[in-house]
Amino acid sequence: MMATKGAVKPIRIVMGKVGLDGHDRGVKVVARALRDAGYEVIYTGLRQTPEMIVDAALQEDAQVIGLSLHSGAHMTLFPAVVEELKRRKATDIVVFGGGIIPEDDIEALKKQGVEELFTPGTPLQDIVAWLKKRFPEGGST
């Protein structure tokens, strides 16, 4: 009988930079756009290892992990996050990524379990639209 009807169920997204590059402007712009679209973004900062970002997503009970990477190591680090999610039995967490990623790599990464990839210049609305479509009911998992 505890009241809940008005309860908010925002989607929680853990975002971070994996790899060694120190550019976080892009990921911060995306984080702000997602906040403005009503998402709760937990920003973890630079130089995250796959283990760190997955652990943060588990503690934060996030439904989504958003990765950003500009060092060119996406083919190893993005799949490593997916692997770590498998190891932690948390494959229900959706992974998306952003960075300078060639077309061929995008297909390969999707096959390996990264659900969506965004390259520089993708309109921010496209990322929001993808999330809205992926979580139409606004977060009740």
Place this chain on the structure above:
Amino acid sequence: MRALARAITLVERRDPAVRELQQALRDRVRPAYVVGFTGAPGTGKSTIVDGLISLLRKQERSVAVIATDPNSPFTGGAILGDRIRMQRHALDPKVFIRSMGARGHLGGLSLAAREAIRLLGAFGFDPVILETVGVGQSELEVAAVADTTVVVLTPNLGDGVQMIKAGILEIADIFVVNKSDLEGHKRVALELRGMLNLSPKAAWRPPIIATAAVRQEGIEELWAAIEAHRKHLETTGRASAQAEKRLKDETAEVVAEVARERARDALGEDSKLSQRLLQDGTPYEVADEILRNHIMNSE
């Protein structure tokens, strides 16, 4: 760990399942000691908390942090960035960090925080550190939940100590002047001491601790002050008095939450009720009726 994280989500959503969960855990609950940090944006709260985690881990204690930030009142979204400063504790299983949007519920933060603290205590985390940006009413909510409330100031206060928000002096059990590597920290501490001396004599005089959290300086002194305050609460009997008062407050909040929800339902579903409300132009008669018909006599 995922079970704990999930349970906190339920608490945040005010899910009915929380009730059963809390009941089930009741025997396991060892109340954790709660230290609240508040202060203006950017004063260094998260950096201090990060330092405290290190200190407590050296003492082999399990630490949990609940870091809250306001949600946008317009979109409900938020950027929660306090974890960034605590990254060196990532992957330490004895450190649990949870970011919470304050989600703009009336009293919601303190209710959610209290229940989350209970869960964290049941999972063996003690102390629990609560960080909240001191905007709006949030510092009052922290003080209502924390056993020891720490207010963080910095030397760059602009117009000086007089500009400290009203109400802050009353809620602080401990003041921290952080960024004491910067110029002006002595003046801030002095002015603050002067102001505190003007307030009526109390059994506990809030100490002023200088820290330079980026250099891990003053953290041990801060922890010693927190321990001293804890001892003070225990030896004066204030700890148990406070626990009783808080349980009563919390109960009142739960009652209010249920009542509010029922009232909203009634007003939403019963068009005659809303008609009458518009005719009356004041809420009292309809409120009485809702109390009678939807809150007192319903199950």
